[in-house]
Amino acid sequence: MKNSFLMRNPSILIFLGLLALFTLAVTLMSEATGAGLISTSFVKTLGKTLCLCLIAIAMDLVWGYTGILSLGHFAFFGLGGYMIGMWLMYERTRQIVETSLANAEIPPTAQEVVDAIGSQIFGVVGSSDFPAVWAFADSLTMQLVLVVAVPGVLALVFGWLAFRSRVTGVYLSILTQAMTLALALYLFQNDSGLRGNNGLSGLQNLPGADAIPQSVVSIWFFWASALALGLSYILAAFIVSGKFGSVIRGIRDDEARVRFLGYSVEGYKLFIFVITAMISGIAGALYYPQAGIINPAEIAPIASIYLAVWVAIGGRGRLYGAVIGAAVVSLVSTWFTGGQVPDLPLGGYTLKWVDWWQVLLGLSFVLVTLFAPKGIGGLIDLLDGIRSPNRHGAALGPDSGSLQEREARE
């Protein structure tokens, strides 16, 4: 039993237990099913935070474990959101259109219904025809497949091109950032077929569920997000715990050496890149129905950099670190920017946290990178008595901050 999967990854059980407890607690306190201690909008915020934790796990896999600092994962996140958003918007508009056309003198043909939906959805960008990308918008199954397929294929093509030509390090980061920027700029156009900078809206309304109050819907999404997070955590732990995990950590620490040992470095990298893109797509598909609206600004490169920062603050190279980082930073961020923090009077100047929070956040990145490369997760090492081996100044790998629990044990 000592070598069983769960025994080698004690964090899984702890994490799943905490997640289950948290889900139960929120459910019991929500307006829909319990005491009503927390508002529906806060349930949505918590659900969205779980989705952010999910994409943080993906980021940790690709950066903390494989050493690829991708600044493009929020693009995959956004694409997942767009894919599910297309179905939500199409289906809901279809129901509205059918209700209004039911009163017409003669029953509408299928084409008339589609035309009416088209002019409803695309009227805002001065068009009424369905672009080719909406071909499957009427089918939930197809759109759900696309949630993982579109980010997956994009990651496959991009990753193949990039890894094949041995673009590494900061070059790769810049290239992924460029990809994100290109996608965001493309979606900003009105003729991109996804409503330009209007984005897709009204996603919080589930088609056919008008009678169900938002408080219940929010709990459903909360459960779905928690389930996805739990499953992805297990999947990620499975990926990094075996031989495969050792290889990708090897790639992170010294790519050339792993290549000389005969491993297909590009293949491993590509696999991680694609699977994390898919996880990001799922996270996005769960996030945006809770947010209610998606527009291209969400995909802007800065979002992906924030993602990297969450993982860095939480602690790279440990899955729970990513979750902690995403949860703490995004919740604290919401708290500060929501104006709930009291202003700080400093003699002649009153420090408004809404204005100064960004500065605090920026400086805390610097402090974390300089003084706590292990991030918040490093606290757990302290509790657990794990210390990094003293290598007399030589780093463990190129990324001295990315330690895995066992390998760094003295």
Place this chain on the structure above:
Amino acid sequence: MRQLLILFSAVILLALPAQAGPVQDILQDHSALITKSSRKTIQPAIDALANSNLPQAQIVLQTWQGKDMWLRIEDGLFFRGNTLPSKAIQLIDFDSGEAAGEADKKALKQLKPNSGVRALIGTALVQFQLIDPDPARRAEALAAIERAPDASTLLPLRASIEGETDLGLKARKIRTERLQTISFDPDEAARIAALDAIKGDLGVDVRAALNPVLTTKRMVFAGDPPADMNIARRLKPGADELTDKQAYDLIVAANLGAPRLTPDALRTAMVNNAADGMVGGVPVAELNTQAARERAYAGLVTAGVVAAAVTDAEAAKAVRAHRFVDVYDEPSQAVTDAASATLDAIETKVALNQALDLGLDALSLGSIYFLAAIGLAITFGVMGVINMAHGEFIMMGAYTGYVVQQIIPNYTVSIIVAIPMAFVVTFAAGVAMERLVIRWLYSRPLETLLATFGISIALQQIAKNIFGTQARPLTSPGWLDGAWVLNDVVSISYIRIAIFVLALIFLGFFLFLMKKTRLGLETRAVTQNPRMAASMGINPDRVNMLTFGLGSGIAGIAGVAIGLYAKVTSELGADYIVQSFMTVVVGGVGNIWGTLLGAGMIGGLQKGIEWLNPSNTLAAQTYMIIFIIVFIQFRPRGIIALKGRAAGD
């Protein structure tokens, strides 16, 4: 005495008709028309005055147009009238230009030509203005003609060319005369001659004059089109320029065929003929497919309620049976041929000039990218440090310029002060950042990226807190306003030329620094091998600090330059950061020529794509980034890649 005076004035009054001069004669000849003052009938009166060759004619027309002409009721004579302070009217004789006594308003009738008549008078006045002795007046009249070309001004304009003494005005008059000839001259030969003469003129007004000559109308004929029609081209239905559907629509529009049954019309027919839940024998509830509706329509046709619809085969046959042509509105084929030849010649020349203009645009955009990227080329290219806060240094430079302008109101002086100030401020910021943060992270490039990103968002927010979110102006000195205009197609603003020059200066400065100075030598040594350099007595810490400060300082100066033509906001730098990184990566790290080539390529590419799809700059950027991603595939180390030991690995 008083009696004498009365007698005297009576004599004058009585004597006036006898003394009436030639102008008054003309006015009297057309007195009825002038007093009637109708736009339709007034022309002979105006012509008589305008063509009288009398020196006073111009004054008469101006007076008339200005509503200062008065009619003395008792004898029907016309005068120029001045309203005196005593409300009486002082009359001035047209012929002599001398005062002809005063009269009470009641004894006079003011002529108030309506706007139509005034316009006709104005046209007649043009010929006088065109030969006015004052060149300024002539230029004014010519400008008025150029602004609003009109058939009536052609002849006066043509007549005025001969006597024109000012060479510049003469050239303008000849050019305008040609354009007017093309538009208004009824004589075909004259138009063709004018068309030939303006070949190669790039002016926008030339194209504006040519295009109406070449407008076409799409027409459809049952047989061959009439021989006297000036046909631009014959169209073959079915191709892209005329689809079968459009062709049939033309036939319908020309009343040569019955309209086709559109889905809308079909639906209307269904709605109108629904009775007892049935339409044409089909239940209404089943009418939710196109096929069922057509079946119901067939039923209605059988019942004789509606006319049979045109079938696809009938429509196709009708399209085959008809001829489709584009017909020039201009009837003369010789003129349209000459016009299209001229237009072709002009368009070729315009295309060449546009290419030149595009080249200038690309050059200017490239120099902006070069300016933004040169600092990055030093920090990222030479030191291998990725500085996400580089854009914020650009922003800091721009805000420094803004603050300096608040203190020094003279724009020229303030720019001269702002450039070194920006350098000092950002140099200090860069050195501080290097000392405090970056030097601890030299072995961890990815973490440098994160830490500098943290600094970047902090700096952005601080700028927002200090200067607010609205854009701040950084005004350029007056001598940088305006543009260098080569012709109607090619022009470039002076500010862009200044940025180009600045980029060249930086290139020279950088080359000098790297190749000819001690610091440059040490920097290159530290870049290639820090340990070896250290053992040779170079202090790598100091070199790194100075190099980083230098790169940041140049970013600050770039900020002043960029701020001059873009608005200064806290996001100014963020807009350039990705392009700057692209420039460095595409160009090749560690080589200034590479950065130059990269900037040129990205600038050229962006302008080129914008030219292909001018309405969409977003798409241009998207395609450019995709191109760069693909480009990196083939040259992963940029256009100019370091080789050997300098490459580092």
